[in-house]
Amino acid sequence: MKVGVPKEIKNNESRVGMTPAGVLELTKKGHTVFVQTTAGEGSGFKDEDYEMAGAAILPSMEEVYAAGEMIVKVKEPIPEEYPLIREDQVVFTYFHFASDQKLTKAMIESKSVCIAYETVQNASGMLPLLTPMSEVAGRMAIQQGARYLEKPVKGKGILLGGVPGVAPGKVLVLGAGTVGIQAAKMAAGLGAHVTILDVNMDRLRYVNDIMPSHVVTEFSNEYNIRRHIKTHDLIVGGVLIAGAKAPKLITRDMLKEMQAGTVLVDVAVDQGGCIETTRPTTHQDPIYIIEDVVHYCVANMPGAVPHTSTVALTNVTLPYVLKLVDMGWEKACEKDVALRKGLNIIKGKIVYLPIAEAFGWEEAIS
Structure with a gap:
């Protein structure tokens, strides 16, 4: 199979869909890989690295899309x-369709086969291709949140870990999934007092077992959220419903109950955000302020640490790429239940119900 790896062109996105190690695994099996020139530079991989692994380097995005039967x-x-995306072409990437109607319509019109990393789901319910980026984003949420608590960037002027004689900062984490646990771990490591909320008692028991005593768990409901937002300095939104829009746990009116300089980091922004006032931002212009509350809503947080993120992501995507190129998408998805759940749009038809539900298109589901 011919596989195309274009350079990412989203604002401040320096990750790449395949490393030279991945290219080598494909080419030694007889597949052809086309990589756009400089596609890997932001992640620390040179064109020469890809060429040594057997890739053909093409000068433009247009040529890569034209050459590839599958785009990674x-x-x-x-x-x-x-x-550039054509009929029957397989596109394997993060899509997050439920938060982007324009993208959804474009992919329907292209009649391509769209397999979304974020909805590949194994038998245990885990999302193996979302997990590594959630781990990165959860840890970064605290790193960035701590920065924007500083007074020069309109934060409260709080040092999360405190110092002897001064109480540490307080972090509220919404969701005890991968993002939430990684955020809590980082915040606890800095010495902050952490409260983590979730509706899943099994997850809360797990957090309670693995975290130190200054990480406390509570059941998530509107009453508890409203109570905690009044006193916490950094609030991390990490809720996820696979492939669907995130629920709005913090509404606009709640901002008035927060102290000036409170920082909100909405990691769920890719799925529409779990904060009503969330709108996607970029690494170039990452924050905005509403009601004196700092919002950090960068839609590709892991893109700021591209080497770590690219290696972490491609470690888990490569086995699925190999199945797709060796067997073709139909047979691969037939044999692999997890990969089958990654199918979102097939040749003009939505096949993943949460996307249709997000736009009220249930009748269009195939």
């Missing part, structure tokens, strides 16, 4: 890429 990316296609 990191982020969802943006409007400049829509016309």
Whole structure:
């Protein structure tokens, strides 16, 4: 099979869909890999590295899309890429369709086969291709949140870990999934007082077992959220419903109950955000302020640490890429239940119900 790896063109996105190690695994099996020039530079991989692994380097995004029967990316296609995606072409990447109607319509019109990393789901319910980026984003949420608590960037002027004689900062984490646990771990490591909320008691028991005593768990409901937002300095939104829009746990009116300079980091922004006032931002312009509350809502947080993120992501995507190129998408998805759940749109038809539900298109589900 011919596989194309284009350079990511989303704002400040330096990850790449395949490393030279992955290229070597494909080429030694007789597959052809086309990599756009400089596609890997942001992650620390040179064109020469890809050439040594057997890739053909092409000068433009247009040529890579034209050459590839399957496209392997990191982020969802943006409007400049829509016309390049053709009928029957397989696109394997993060899509997050439920939060982007324009993208959804474009991929339907392209009649391509869209397999979304974020909905590949194994028998235990885990999302193996989302997990590593959730781990990165959860840890970064505290790193970035701590920065924006500083007074020069309109935060409260709080040092999360405190110092002798001064109480540490307080972190509220919404969701005890991968993002939430990684965020709690980082915040606890800095010495902050952490409260983590979830509706799943099994997850809360797990957190209670593995975390130190200054990480406390509570059941998530509106009453508890409203109570905690008044006193916490950094609030991390890490809720996820696979492939669907995130629920709005913090509404606009709640901002008035927060102290000026409170920082909100909405890691769920890719799925529409779990905060009503969330809108996607970029690493170039990461924050905005509403009601004196700092919002950090960067839609590709792991893109700021591209080497770590690329290696972590491709470690888990490569086995699925190999199945797709060796067997073709139909047979691969027939044999692998987890990969089958990654099918979102097939040749103009939505086949993943939460996408249709997000836009009220249930009648269009195939």
